[in-house]
Amino acid sequence: MRGWLSSWRFLFSRRWILFFLTVIVLAYGTWWLGEWQFGRLHDRRESNAIIEANEHQDPVPVADVLAPGDPVAKTEEYTVVEATGTYDVADSLLVRYRTRDGEPGADVVVPLVTGDGTVLVVDRGWVKTDDPRFDPAQDAPAPPEGEVTITAWVRADGEGDSTNVSDGGMRAISSTAVGKAIDKTVYGGFVELLSEDPAPADTLEPPEAPDLGEGPHFFYGLQWWFFGVLALGGFSYLAYDERKHGPRGERHRPAPAPDDAPVA
Template sequence: MYRFMLSARWIGFAIFVIALAAVCTRLGLWQMHKLELRLDRNDVITKHFSTDPVDIGSALPSGTEVDKTNEWTRVTAVGTYDLSQQLTVKFTTRDGAPGVDVVTPLVLASGDAVLVDRGWIETQNTVKRPKVPAPPQGTVTVEGWLRQNNGAGGDAVRPSEGQIRAISSDALGKVMPYDLVDGYVNLQRQSPAPAASLAAEPKPELGQGPHFFYALQWWFFALLAVVGYIWFARAEAKERRNPTRVDGFAGPDPKKPVGSSTRP
């Protein structure tokens, strides 16, 4: 009854279904892996946010990089802002509104500097550098959390007319007159306070995200492909077992001899 499934058409159909189901299953597993990474990240953030801030020199000893294990560490730093090297990160948004982040190097007592994302201000996304509130003058104590460099490269991290599209201490260290501490600091508070504040970076979202439901969707598609293949195969077998009438007449009865008459 199912010998037709050995035909080239049905073998090709089976290969397609197997490949489709395998891809959907793999995508579901990929989403579950992303969920695990998200949960691990949430654990790291929760751990760092539950501890007191530490001096940036202790959090990042010389030569240490910001990675997934120490990102979000709450740190403090004391130094002087260098307005001559201040940059704005363009094309950023908050709740759908356009604006810029303001990044100002804080020169430490050692002579090195750390990039400080002082916050965000709403402004039109134009190629011209907008005016932003100035930071406090003189010695400043800042507190915030460590962030990794943005993985972008090229023009995105290369200053142009005082603006960049992504923050990278590696790239900016090549054009600034001092060594930069790896990564940057998302400012949360500072002393003395500035005359006009910027909007601080909000705390990261610690939810699970949509990854689990995306995984279920991909696995549903894989199951649907297999079930669909079985359904079409059963429908084909049923059609071969009971041929469809054409123009109101059925095909010859295989149990009735050819040429036999129905008259008495």
């Protein structure tokens, strides 16, 4: 027993202790990254469940879900709401760089002024265009004139510099930025149009269905854990190899075989 233990004494050398600590840090890091990916998978599944529960419900009045200045709650994403008002076509905006099937285009945002004057930011749909001079108020299919009743999906505001409104457009929708640009009181969040009554003469491409996939998080999590197991397995193999054969730099190398060929 004592001899068996002595054969592993090299593990207490400075070199092996540092090696072991490095492997432990690496294994912990891969475990944490795996847990992070599985946490994201859990969040994605939770979000998908909310969307699936909301997107096929009967419409509810927009004021039951949204309020001026209030952000959209996570549980309200893709709730179907109904609103009645008049489109303010003059304040139409573009959401630029929205490609579909490789085709360049933009989303057309038109404010809907409801009965009490509060504006609902409506993404009416997608139009194919690569013209930087495209004017949504003049060039996009026109919404119905007069009073219109819409149904739409509730969406949370975008964040960051991409929401800044400049030259009549932005790269992501924020009700706060749109409200400032058109100088009107707006509901928090925005909506993606599903239907209009009366129907317009010409329509835009409807919003894309929500992505209910789970993404690569499960496989990424397994991959990180595999790297951790690989690190521990590699350490164990190298330790066994040194115990059996000694340090690699001190191992006896057999002499080269003599050359039997006669020397001229």
